[in-house]
Amino acid sequence: LDRERCPSSPGQLELGRLLVGELQEAGLSDAAMDDNGYVFATLPGEGPVVGLLAHLDTSPEVSGAGVVPIVHRGYDGEPIELPRNGVVVDSPMLRAKAGEDIVTASGDTLLGADDKAGIAEIMGAVAHLAANPGLPRPTLRVGFTPDEEIGMGPRLFDVERFGARCAYTMDGSDRGELQAESFTAAEALVTVRGVDIHPGY
Secondary structure (H helix, E strand, O other): OOOOOOOOOHHHHHHHHHHHHHHHHOOOOOOEEOOOOOEEEEEOOOOOEEEEEEEOOOOOOOOOOOOOOEEEOOOOOOOEEOOOOOOEEOOHHHHOOOOOOEEEOOOOOOOOHHHHHHHHHHHHHHHHHHHOOOOOOOEEEEEEEOOOOOOOOOOOOOHHHHOOOEEEEOOOOOOOOOOOOOOOOOOOOOOOOOOOOOOOO
16 A cells, blocks of 8 residues: 555554653653654663564554443453444454453444554553663663554664664564564465466366
8 A cells, every 4th residue: 555644644643742752751761753653762771772663553444533442351251242333253362361351342443452552562661661770671672653554664664763683563462472473464466367277288
């Protein structure tokens, strides 16, 4: 997809500004957002610079406005019927969470956990580390990027300015899981016009 501006929606700029303020309050004094909505900040430490990344946007396929979160305490492992639009949530991954508290939206919006959960993980980690300077840590470089959901997140990402030796994206893993592979949603559509025949016939 091509976009007319970066970020593609004004809500990403609003969230970016909020995050810059919270990062500065936590003590990451260099926190800033550029004109394209990329938020960078540094938490000083020892050793190599390690990046922590998450994206600001949610899928444009379903509204993320007016979210009504619902907490399902002690989830029973059965399909969850949401109160709006006849939405039923069920999957093997969800059923494996039986006994835990589950948070969903109401059925007519996204919850926004992709990737607000990643943002919350990073914000919680850097706030804790900043408040406890005696804890060992590398220098952490925080990056919040726009437009991941439309495949444009890396287009204007300034790798040199980010300055990390390596980076981890907080998006979609199970608790305690660290993925060391790169997912790509690249797609190729091929249309063949002609006569279908098996070689040899």
